[in-house]
Amino acid sequence: MATTPIEHPSTTSTLPMRQKPIPYTLINGRRTPLSSILPPLVFGTATFNHQYNSDPFALDTTGLVTSALTHGIRAFDTSPYYGPSEQLLGNALATPFVRETFPRNSYMVLTKVGRIAGDEFDYSKEWVRQSVNRSLERLHTEYLDLVYCHDVEFVSPAEVLEAVKELRRIRDEEGIIRYIGISGYPLNVLGDMAELILRETGEPLDAVQSYANFTLQNQTLAGSRGILRLKAAGVDVVPNASILGMGLLRRDGVPVGGMGDFHPAPSPLREAVRNASDFCNAYGERIEVIAIRFALETWISAGALCGSKGDPASGIPWKHESIDDVGGSKLGVSVIGVSRAPELEKTMLVWRSILDGLEGGQETAVQAGRWYRAWEWSTNRRKAVQILAEGVQEVLGEGFNYAWASPGPGYVNKREKKKGGIVQQSEAPAPWLTPAASPEAVPVQDVGDVGEERSLPLR
Secondary structure, eight states, rough: OOOOOOGGGGGOOOSOOOOOOHHHHETTEEEHHHHHHSOSSEOOOOSSSSSHHHHHGGSOHHHHHHHHHHOOOOEOOOTTSTTTTTHHHHHHHHHHHHOOOOOOOOGGEEEEEOOOEEEEEEOHHHHHHHHHHHHHHHHOOOOEEEEEEGGGGGGGGHHHHHHHHHHHHHHHHOOOOOEEEEEOOOOHHHHHHHHHHHHHHOOOEEEEESSSSSSOOOGGGGGGTTTTHHHHTTOOOOOOOTTTTTTTTTTOSOBBBTOOOOOOOOOHHHHHHHHHHHHHHTTOHHHHHHHHHHHHHHHHHHTGOOOSSOOOOSTTTTTOOOOOGSSOBBBOOOEOOOOHHHHHHHHHHHHHHHHHTSTTTTHHHHHHHOOOTTHHHHHHHHHHHHHHHHHHHHHHGTTTTTOOSSSTTTOOOOEEOOSSSSSSESOOOOOOOOOTSOOOOOOOOOGSOGGGGEEEEEE
């Protein structure tokens, strides 16, 4: 299990009072729009999984979640498919310190239904209900803020529609779900499903989460096939996840965890990314750094059409940031995935700098006692990153905007239904590795003991 959180030097100031609730209301069947309250920076916990780490139980997930909260993050994304992620996140949010300082209504929990394993999906009403109840138990919560149908491209449109209708029934009759969306990779499928659901039900989706479609390597989410089509289908919020392309945009290549090399990127694309990494090195930059800053900073504006006015994370421990402090306009929503304290610390520094470059950033910095030239530095940094991003696009060549097949050739869903609606599983899902069964655990050390190569996000 995760260790007891260790307070970092930047988080040892006097602890504040209980944090304020996110302003959600439900009156006469009308609820606060998700785009009014979802924070524009979401902590993704797909990294609490054997795909990205050989032993997620050895990670200090409790310390990570606690530090994220103190830095202003107020939304966490998980899934039953992410191995022990729901369990680890739930345990981190259930510590006495978090319960006392960060009441449940002061942050949002986002999870998913439908995906069980790499080749196993179940979107039936029976499984949706079972999955939701299991997530509530694992996450130690009485309600879920947002539930996605996970990776909708792997099942039929009829199955997606059935799952969405059941989630809405649970929302309306049981009140344990607040918002409903879908997630996936192929943009054409996401657009098709959003349009189908609006047409068949008369109600648009609250959210459509896309991953790896707005990065240094692939920016199609910002175009007519992405956010513009989803907006036309009435989608309220379009979060951009996996800004490193599931770890593709790293100098060391895709991460290989306890499940081996899972990444679907073909060899030519990997080679092109390696060349792009060498290009960044020639200008004294790491491709990860450019990729993170570019995606977060550019999506703030490119994703604003389906963004949110939720308060952003300040990036500074115990400092609350209001959306009005950074101009008051909608900001595109991004999901970040980190595994270790240095990754979180560096991501928060980048995020703070990005906020400094927004409208009113100069005045906000001065009022907060930060450097009066923070806004100037941020805008200059944005220009430099944009130049390198354009260079990376040139180096990638045909690899720019390339999308791999999802699902891949020969895919077969091993989950089947018997007649009469009884769910039958063709073979039992492999349970996630427990600490005893995991590869030899190496305790995660604090910032000073982690090398530079592991100091940036994996996802």
